[in-house]
Amino acid sequence: MPQEANQAPAKYFTPFNIVAGIIVVVGIIITVLRFTRGLGTVTHLSDNNPWGIWIGFDLLVGVALAAGGYVTSAAVYIFGLKRFHAAVRPAILTGFLGYALVVLALHYDVGRPWRLPYPFLVSRGTTSLLFEVAACVALYLTVLFIEFSPAALEWLGANRARRLVVKLTLVLTIFGVMLSTLHQSSLGALFLIAPSKLHPLWYSSYIPIYFFITSIIAGLSMVIFESSLSHRYLAHKMDAGHLAAKKDVTLGFGKAAAWVLAGYFFIKVIGIAVDNNWHYLATGYGAWYLVELLGFIALPAFTYAIGVREGNTTLIQWTSAWTVLGIVVNRFNVSLVAFNWHLPAEARYFPHWMEIGISVFIVTIGLLVFRFIATRMPILHAHPDYEAH
Amino acid sequence: MDNIVTLHQFMLNTKNVIYILIVMGLVAFPAFWYFLNERDKD
Amino acid sequence: MSISRRQFLGWMGAAGMTGATAATARAATQRQFSGYKDSKGVLHDITRCIGCRRCEAACNRVNDLPGPDQPFDDLTVLDRKRRTTSGAYTVVNRQDAGDDRSPRFIKDQCNHCLEPACASACFVNAFTKTPEGAVVYNADVCVGCRYCMIACPFEIPAYEYHKALDPRVMKCTLCHPRLLAGKLPGCVAACPTEALVFGRREELLAVARERVRAFPDRYVNHIYGEHEMGGTNWLYLSDTPFAQMGLREDLGTTPAPKLTSGALGAVPIVVGLWPVLLTGVYAINRRKEKIAAEEQAMAVERALGQANSEAEAKMADAMKKADEEKSAAVEREVKNALSAAAKAAENEKKENAAPSEKEA
Numbered sequence: 038m039p040q041e042a043n044q045a046p047a048k049y050f051t052p053f054n055i056v057a058g059i060i061v062v063v064g065i066i067i068t069v070l071r072f073t074r075g076l077g078t079v080t081h082l083s084d085n086n087p088w089g090i091w092i093g094f095d096l097l098v099g100v101a102l103a104a105g106g107y108v109t110s111a112a113v114y115i116f117g118l119k120r121f122h123a124a125v126r127p128a129i130l131t132g133f134l135g136y137a138l139v140v141l142a143l144h145y146d147v148g149r150p151w152r153l154p155y156p157f158l159v160s161r162g163t164t165s166l167l168f169e170v171a172a173c174v175a176l177y178l179t180v181l182f183i184e185f186s187p188a189a190l191e192w193l194g195a196n197r198a199r200r201l202v203v204k205l206t207l208v209l210t211i212f213g214v215m216l217s218t219l220h221q222s223s224l225g226a227l228f229l230i231a232p233s234k235l236h237p238l239w240y241s242s243y244i245p246i247y248f249f250i251t252s253i254i255a256g257l258s259m260v261i262f263e264s265s266l267s268h269r270y271l272a273h274k275m276d277a278g279h280l281a282a283k284k285d286v287t288l289g290f291g292k293a294a295a296w297v298l299a300g301y302f303f304i305k306v307i308g309i310a311v312d313n314n315w316h317y318l319a320t321g322y323g324a325w326y327l328v329e330l331l332g333f334i335a336l337p338a339f340t341y342a343i344g345v346r347e348g349n350t351t352l353i354q355w356t357s358a359w360t361v362l363g364i365v366v367n368r369f370n371v372s373l374v375a376f377n378w379h380l381p382a383e384a385r386y387f388p389h390w391m392e393i394g395i396s397v398f399i400v401t402i403g404l405l406v407f408r409f410i411a412t413r414m415p416i417l418h419a420h421p422d423y424e425a426h
Numbered sequence: 427m428d429n430i431v432t433l434h435q436f437m438l439n440t441k442n443v444i445y446i447l448i449v450m451g452l453v454a455f456p457a458f459w460y461f462l463n464e465r466d467k468d
Numbered sequence: 469m470s471i472s473r474r475q476f477l478g479w480m481g482a483a484g485m486t487g488a489t490a491a492t493a494r495a496a497t498q499r500q501f502s503g504y505k506d507s508k509g510v511l512h513d514i515t516r517c518i519g520c521r522r523c524e525a526a527c528n529r530v531n532d533l534p535g536p537d538q539p540f541d542d543l544t545v546l547d548r549k550r551r552t553t554s555g556a557y558t559v560v561n562r563q564d565a566g567d568d569r570s571p572r573f574i575k576d577q578c579n580h581c582l583e584p585a586c587a588s589a590c591f592v593n594a595f596t597k598t599p600e601g602a603v604v605y606n607a608d609v610c611v612g613c614r615y616c617m618i619a620c621p622f623e624i625p626a627y628e629y630h631k632a633l634d635p636r637v638m639k640c641t642l643c644h645p646r647l648l649a650g651k652l653p654g655c656v657a658a659c660p661t662e663a664l665v666f667g668r669r670e671e672l673l674a675v676a677r678e679r680v681r682a683f684p685d686r687y688v689n690h691i692y693g694e695h696e697m698g699g700t701n702w703l704y705l706s707d708t709p710f711a712q713m714g715l716r717e718d719l720g721t722t723p724a725p726k727l728t729s730g731a732l733g734a735v736p737i738v739v740g741l742w743p744v745l746l747t748g749v750y751a752i753n754r755r756k757e758k759i760a761a762e763e764q765a766m767a768v769e770r771a772l773g774q775a776n777s778e779a780e781a782k783m784a785d786a787m788k789k790a791d792e793e794k795s796a797a798v799e800r801e802v803k804n805a806l807s808a809a810a811k812a813a814e815n816e817k818k819e820n821a822a823p824s825e826k827e828a
Contacts, residue, residue, distance in 0.1 A: 071632075072633075073632050075628075075629060075630045075631050075632040076627075076629045076630075076635070077630035082627075082629060084617065084623075084626040084627060085551065087615075087617035087618055087627060088614065114750070115746050115753070116749060116753065146613075147612045147614075148612020148614075148628075148631075148635040149610070149634065149635070150611075152592075152610075153611060156592050159592065160606075160609040161442065161592075161593060162590045162591040162592050162593035163441035163442050163444075164438050164441055164588050164593075164728075164732070165588065165590055165591040165615065166732065167589065167615050169732070169735055171591060207750060211742075211743050214746055215739060215742040215746075218738055219735060219738055223731065226728065226731035227615070229727050229728050229730075229731055230589055230619045230724055232720070242730070245731050245734070431501060431502060431503055432503055432504075433499075433723055434588055434597065434725050435501075437588070437725050437732070438593065444735075444736050448736055455744075459747060
């Protein structure tokens with residue numbers, strides 16, 4: 038493997054590695070506490086607030102930001118936008134790692150993680166939207182693993198297995214888009230059952246559609262954001278084709294994101310009108326809602342558009358980071374900020390530092406694994422022995 | 427279906443059936459697509 | 469409330485299929501379910517409750533729950549508002565009744581919904597509505613996702629957060645095992661003032677209506693639990709507005725399963741239409757690509773063909789020219805040769821003739 042030769046002599050004590058190392062050690066300690074003392078010791082979860090940031094961030098944000106996989110593979114393999122081909126593998130890898138980490142995080146959050154297969158094997162609660170989410174996440178994680186596998190198989194030189202998997206590309210892509218549509222929207226639909234707990238501005242019968250559309254926005258923005266990071270830190274792993282595709286991908290995905298954001302802005306406004314929630318806009322929650330609506334939806338729609346018009350990739354990249362932040366804000370609003378808004382302040386939730394610790398720990402694992410894979414397998418460059426599929 | 431007296435039971439039963447149908451549908455779609463395109467010459 | 473239908477339409481609007489599937493949702497919402505006819509319940513008459521907490525003590529005893537932090541006869545506990553916890557299936561709260569009336573007491577516990585939100589939300593079907601009326605929980609299948617706690621509009625289920633390996637969701641069972649054994653729920657049996665009355669739900673509703681009819685000045689004309697969230701097996705009567713007693717009056721009457729039926733109904737539609745639509749888009753794109761490729765190939769061929777024939781024509785031209793030049797040259801040479809030969813012959817003749825002339 039020619040890549041490895043480039044790596045020696047390895048420098049292990051870089052600032053990044055030292056910080057990552059500390060996070061991992063702390064994470065392991067909290068993990069031990071979690072599984073010996075229970076959720077009560079490491080979280081601020083309570084009977085009123087059964088879901089904290091492990092659901093709000095690790096699950097809801099994690100799944101939304103991992104949407105780049107289905108968005109990119111659909112664009113290239115279904116809609117025939119072959120010029121974005123270079124973006125597929127990094128997006129699939131991020132998606133796969135994202136979902137794997139979501140499932141890892143769920144092992145911390147649920148009370149008896151070894152029972153996670155129970156919904157399918159032991160007792161099927163098919164009336165629950167969580168059943169649907171669980172089934173889709175489990176299946177989609179498998180799909181992403183298979184979609185990712187050609188890169189690993191090329192790295193390993195397993196030619197015959199690779200050819201078999203490549204033949205499945207279209208079926209997997211379509212299956213993946215279907216599963217993503219279902220569970221991205223169902224994550225929002227989880228809250229449909231609690232109209233008395235979620236603030237009316239965020240509770241809407243359209244919430245499944247909002248979650249689905251924002252997943253497309255998140256997917257597009259993450260691809261741009263991530264490609265700008267890869268170009269900064271992993272450029273030496275890229276071949277000429279990938280380096281050249283960057284501008285194309287940034288402009289194309291930026292344009293798509295601007296357009297989808299415009300549609301999303303419209304249906305968000307319609308959501309207020311449908312439930313006649315205008316008067317809430319004059320309250321404190323309303324002000325915060327307007328921050329989300331104007332600051333994280335309308336604003337990036339415009340800055341994306343300006344970036345595309347002027348061919349300003351730097352502006353598009355900054356906008357993508359801002360949009361990703363907007364997705365985080367939205368998921369936090371639905372699951373934490375606007376949830377239980379009727380309760381007095383002392384009964385509300387604020388995360389324990391160890392909850393944040395585990396979330397940071399899990400994101401760090403993701404970064405480390407991404408770097409490990411992207412520096413070894415043909416992710417950011419084409420493998421010389423294999424044709425693109 | 428005589429023993430269904432609550433909406434929850436009704437939904438549990440119908441969704442059980444629907445999920446089975448979904449699995450069957452997902453198997454049938456690719457098979458039918460193959461059948462549909464088998465004799466195409468490209 | 470037509471939330472589920474609107475929801476469903478919204479979904480379908482997104483999928484661009486508004487007209488075709490609307491009927492499905494309507495069919496589901498028109499169906500009526502009566503629930504278990506003989507299910508039991510409890511009528512809690514708030515006007516009779518004296519806040520003695522004996523129900524709490526009895527509940528703790530019959531359910532083998534851990535001992536309380538403060539003894540049950542310590543009424544200072546009532547100074548702050550409490551909710552159910554993993555150690556207490558029921559709590560009594562004191563509420564200010566306002567207008568220099570004495571405070572009222574209200575008992576909080578699982579209301580045993582006719583259509584429980586917890587059961588609808590549970591992805592391992594751990595909650596069951598029994599024919600006796602109780603909503604019971606099966607810890608043997610529980611994964612511990614706590615979605616039931618999110619879903620419950622009455623904020624009842626609690627969780628054993630401090631158990632590392634086998635935490636359970638904890639909530640009132642309406643003393644289901646005791647009911648099966650023919651006994652009263654622990655709290656009802658312990659109540660000294662008949663603020664709690666156990667019986668068939670339908671009879672309890674009749675009793676409650678009769679009390680309101682007999683004392684219209686005393687009671688609020690509303691039986692809480694008759695319709696809230698589709699109805700509950702626990703019913704409340706009060707002389708003070710329920711909202712003031714800490715019971716939410718904004719829950720609506722939609723049973724919980726209906727809140728999600730629209731989104732659930734869209735699932736098989738997405739499964740049915742997405743692959744069809746996406747495969748269609750793919751096939752159209754491939755066909756376009758194929759035609760484009762064919763057209764390109766044809767154009768190349770045509771261009772090549774044109775170039776070829778042009779080249780051939782040129783070649784032929786050149787050949788012809790060359791031929792012409794060649795034959796012209798030959799002709800010229802022949803001509804030259806001929807004329808040279810003729811000249812030579814003439815010269816010879818002249819030479820031959822000249823001596824003869826001379827001789828003559």
